[in-house]
Amino acid sequence: xxxxxxxxxxxxxxxxxxxxxxxxxxxxxxxxxxxxxxxxxxxxxxxxxxxxxxxxxxxxxxxxxxxxxxxxxxxxxxxxxxxxxxxxxxxxxxxxxxxxxxxxxxxxxxxxxxxxxxxxxxxxxxxxxxxxxxxxxxxxxxxxxxxxxxxxxxxxxxxxxxxxxxxxxxxxxxxxxxxxxxxxxxxxxxxxxxxxxxxxxxxxxxxxxxxxxxxxxxxxxxxxxxxxxxxxxxxxxxxxxxxxxxxxxxxxxxxxxxxxxxxxxxxxxxxxxxxxxxxxxxxxxxxxxxxxxxxxxxxxxxxxxxxxxxxxxxxxxxxxxxxxxxxxxxxxxxxxxxxxxxxxxxxxxxxxxxxxxxxxxxxxxxxxxxxxxxxxx
Numbered sequence: 388x389x390x391x392x393x394x395x396x397x398x399x400x401x402x403x404x405x406x407x408x409x410x411x412x413x414x415x416x417x418x419x420x421x422x423x424x425x426x427x428x429x430x431x432x433x434x435x436x437x438x439x440x441x442x443x444x445x446x447x448x449x450x451x452x453x454x455x456x457x458x459x460x461x462x463x464x465x466x467x468x469x470x471x472x473x474x475x476x477x478x479x480x481x482x483x484x485x486x487x488x489x490x491x492x493x494x495x496x497x498x499x500x501x502x503x504x505x506x507x508x509x510x511x512x513x514x515x516x517x518x519x520x521x522x523x524x525x526x527x528x529x530x531x532x533x534x535x536x537x538x539x540x541x542x543x544x545x546x547x548x549x550x551x552x553x554x555x556x557x558x559x560x561x562x563x564x565x566x567x568x569x570x571x572x573x574x575x576x577x578x579x580x581x582x583x584x585x586x587x588x589x590x591x592x593x594x595x596x597x598x599x600x601x602x603x604x605x606x607x608x609x610x611x612x613x614x615x616x617x618x619x620x621x622x623x624x625x626x627x628x629x630x631x632x633x634x635x636x637x638x639x640x641x642x643x644x645x646x647x648x649x650x651x652x653x654x655x656x657x658x659x660x661x662x663x664x665x666x667x668x669x670x671x672x673x674x675x676x677x678x679x680x681x682x683x684x685x686x687x688x689x690x691x692x693x694x695x696x697x698x699x700x701x702x703x704x705x706x707x708x709x710x711x712x713x714x715x716x717x718x719x720x721x722x723x724x725x726x727x728x729x730x731x732x733x734x735x736x737x738x739x740x741x742x743x744x745x746x747x748x749x750x751x752x753x754x755x756x757x758x759x760x761x762x763x764x
Contacts, residue, residue: 400424402534404481409433413440420445420465426531427479430456448527449479471524475505478527483535484668486637486661493634498626498658503668507655510670525670533678536667540682544645544665548582551762552683554699555591555690557657562617566594568721569690570613572755573598577644579763581685585663586675587648589622589629591690593660597636600643600662612636626658633661647682651675680706686717686748688758691725700732707745719750719758726751 403409403425412423413436421444429451430437437456443464450467452460461467471478489503498504515521539545553572559565573583573595583599585592597616601609615636622629637643648663653672669675680687680703689700700720707715718736720726726733733751740746750761 402426403428406430406433409436419443424448425450426534427477427481448531449477468527471520474524475502475509476524476528478524478531480528480531481535483532483539484666486634486659486663486666489659489666489668490630490634490661493627493630498630503659504626507652510652511655529669529671529674532667532669533674536678536682539647539665545582545647549580549685550584550647550683551576551581551685552584552679552687553591553595553690554586554687554692554696555595556692556696557588557590557592558621558693559590559594559690560620561594561613562620565591565691567613568755569594570598570609572688572690572721572758573600573646574602574609575755575759576762577602577646579759581762583646584679584683585646585648586679587650587659587663587666587668588654588657589660591692592648593633593662596646596648596660596662597633599646600637600664601640602644603642604640612640622658630658630661637661649675649679676702684716686719686762688719688721688755688762689726691722693730697730697732700736704736704739704745704749707748708739708743710745712744715745715748717748717750717762718745719752719761721752721755721758723751723753 400422401424403412403423406428409425409428409430417440419441421441423445425446426448427450431451431453434453434456437460442460445465446468447460447465448468449470457467468479490501493501509515510525553569555569559569569591576583577599583595585595587596601612604612616632619628619632643662643664645664646662647665647667648659649667649669650657650659651669651672653670659666659668676699680699687703689696700718703718707718720733720736736749740749752758752761
């Protein structure tokens with residue numbers, strides 16, 4: 388199963404991933420483009436090649452052509468999805484986001500001027516969520532992000548890695564024990580060969596991505612970075628100040644350890660953190676939640692949180708409850724008092740797991756070191 392994009396099997400197709408890839412195919416003697424999928428490619432200057440190839444069965448999404456080529460290809464049987472006007476993002480993008488892209492010029496501009504903020508503002512304009520063109524643009528975008536995520540896991544930077552999810556509340560403030568614990572967890576996981584995956588937002592999510600990103604630093608350097616971040620504890624009242632503080636830390640350590648963040652514009656008030664090196668940002672929160680849980684093949688650690696984290700616990704529990712034996716992954720809840728008394732998810736989880744294989748894969752611990760021991764064991 389392809390967890391991050393297609394829900395059904397599809398015919399064999401060829402993703403033309405770059406202009407260089409297109410040129411290699413032409414140079415190898417290709418005569419037909421049947422089954423080729425080209426996405427966001429600038430094919431200007433290749434009119435002769437395109438005219439010589441049979442385009443029936445080819446699909447071009449948001450590509451750029453010389454004048455007249457698009458109409459010619461369409462008349463000869465190609466399916467062409469045009470660029471969408473008035474949309475502040477590329478619905479056909481071929482890669483995941485980076486923090487540098489989402490927060491471009493954050494050092495000199497306010498957050499409201501960034502791509503991340505502009506896309507969110509576009510998404511909440513009156514009537515936007517019910518209009519056909521906006522719905523189509525968002526759906527195409529999320530499909531493209533899913534494709535890029537598949538490539539990352541299939542033959543990209545994360546090929547063959549063990550992903551461990553870290554879930555927790557977005558309200559954890561920099562400078563607090565909760566934030567430091569989450570950062571230490573991300574650091575421990577990365578140092579033990581795991582790839583950290585989070586919901587990509589602030590709070591515990593930022594801390595876990597930050598801990599992974601700076602896992603190569605000695606303890607003193609890591610503590611100093613935590614102290615630097617604590618100068619701006621949270622993203623309220625100013626996302627700009629919060630982001631600039633993180634950007635300064637990243638700038639001091641530009642070669643950090645890779646980790647994954649999967650945020651959503653559905654929660655536009657929660658900005659994505661700058662420490663996830665690969666950001667799969669979706670419009671559809673339900674899709675984003677399902678993908679994040681599905682991809683964490685090394686298990687999930689649930690730090691103290693509230694409604695959102697409780698939802699994620701039982702969404703993951705449902706997957707394990709009905710899953711095949713080979714698909715059941717560890718669920719580690721950190722904080723006995725929190726999960727037994729404040730939000731008693733643990734007793735319910737135990738009752739749900741009774742008599743099931745998942746009963747052997749649920750854990751309640753008190754420290755992030757214990758959580759690491761579970762997923763590493």
